[in-house]
Amino acid sequence: MEFKEIGVIAPILSAIQDLKYTNPTEIQKQTIPAILNGRDLIGCAQTGTGKTGAFAIPLLQRMASKPNAKRVPRTLILVPTRELAIQIDQNMAALGMYLKLSQLVIYGGVSQNKQVDALRKGVDTIVATPGRLMDLLGQGHVNLNSIEALVLDEADNMLDMGFIHDIKRILKVVPKNRQTLLFSATMPTAIRKLAGEIMKSPVEISVSPVSSTAEIISQSVYFIEKKQKTALLAKVLNEDSNVQTLVFMRTKHGADRLSKTLGKQGVQSVCIHGNKSQNARQNALNSFKDGKINVLIATDIAARGIDIKELPRVINFDLPEDSETYVHRIGRTGRAGNAGKALSFCSEEEKPLLNKIQKLIGFQVPVVI
Template sequence: MNFKDLNIITPILKAVNNAGYTKATEIQYQTIPHILNGSDVIGCAQTGTGKTASFAIPILQLLDKKPVEKKAIRTLILTPTRELAIQISENFEIYGTYLTLKHLAIFGGVPQGKQIAALNKGVDILIATPGRLLDLMAQGVIKLTQIEILVLDEADRMLDMGFVNDVKKILTKVPVKRQTLFFSATMPAEIRKFSQTILSNPKEINVTPVSSTAQTIKQSVYFVEKAEKLDLLIHILKDQTINRSLVFARTKHGADKLVKKLLKSGIHAAAIHGNKSQNARQKALDDFKSSKIRVLIATDIAARGIDIDELPHVINYELPNVPETYVHRIGRTGRAGYEGVAVSFCDTDEKKDLKNIQKLIGFNMPIVQQSI
């Protein structure tokens, strides 16, 4: 189903289209209508299935439809890790481009000063890890009395990581009358039991995680230490028979750093990620599609909008720590009957990630002996 068939308002639809998305994933087309109708939702879906957009898009629409005079936190999204909080924030940045709603991610491990300053300016949507949220609530910086929508994301990980008591404390501070969205990759008995205590007559959606890779993709792995990855990348990209290569980095900063190093080596490249303006992202994508540049460095969230039928080559400069993300990454090549090549770099710290990926896809990738 196309996004335009989901009754999404024009500003959000424009942002979605600008990001390069046209078709909704299964979790999105099943979930968005229920959330827009005001229903509680329980969704069982892995990271990598488009889950974040399935709640971010309708939340933005519901809040935009009912503006308030005084700024207050109207939506709270609880998530277990800093990385997930940042990723969710990036999604809201993309889909809320043409709206006036403000969002903020808060998490521990960093000074709280900037987070408090941003909160004091007024925030509509707060994305938070439980520990930092409770700290700021205890200091009187955050009040949750105006919450209209509560989201628990990656609920199984949140409870596995020992946040259950923190979450229960937070739940006592939000209004009883609210819309609650509960997402979890797995649904064991204790998670289901917990969900039933916070949801009201929920719509349940289950999405089977993606697990297979196309047979048209030739996959391989290099065992290479982190310090040697750049030399190996340059060596591979010097092969002029590779007319275009999409390279995945884990972070926006890492993607920009890689572009600078490749340019110094005479390889024209551009980066595409959430911190780039829409014009810069579109120019990089257009230049890549027209082969003005041979190499595009992307983060996972930005790469979701890349849809090129004849993309021959994907390189995982850094392996993702979510196995399903690997399947989505290399699925950019080997489309429409064309053959593709997917190369992965694996350093010592990533061996566990590789093991999880190979378990998901059901086979061990051939190992390439490097010779630079």
């Protein structure tokens, strides 16, 4: 099946071709026609399944079909983190490169002046984190009275990060007669409850259950004492110094400490977490994406929205407390048909966490002897 078979218009098809996308992913096949038909939708899909294109393509297409004479925002996309907001904004711009549409990304940690200026000039789409959007709403800089489509992306993470109250306030100022699209990697009770409150007879589409890990990802685990993890990581990184590697840590301070220690051992790395400024996080991410630095150390929240098409390796320096997080972490590699490796370091006290992960994914992760 090709994109044109599911109703995608010529200008977006040209952009898709320029971006070297091939055929639609499973979620795009199911989601694009439903959104074009105006249905509310719940999409259960994890990172790497093409869900941004699944909502961006039909929303761009529908906006392109009727001019925006008033230059007011028509589509609002809410996301949990700045990195994800930037990524979606870039994807929307790329997919809409042949359309006369504009979008604005709104997030905190930077001056609001440019964001306010863009709003005054008029935009079709706003991609925003809830906190900064609430600030601008409170100051009277944003008018959401003409929103036709509301997207809640990574809804489970937005709830985990405490954004539910901001989301409910935003829902009060967008039109009731709108299309609502909710995407989430998991479907806990809180998400079900929220969907029931804000959606009208939604279509439900589920792709790639959270318990599955891509077959093209080679997974392995090292059993090692906690205090020996840093030396092992340095050894692994030095053996394959040209391999781009995303290293996951549980804490911000641990990430900083590890980056400094690796530097003393001749391994250059950059680090992103919630305590870093937006500019520092973006510069670190750009250095990694551009291949100037081959090691990126990140906490889970900061890593949301990192989209590197050919990332060859992920290392879990700390095993995550939540088993589903393991699936999301290693899903950063093995994307778009590329093979990937996922290594995990497991100390004695982390063995119960490994057991829970193995129960979720349905097999024993091979041990490196």
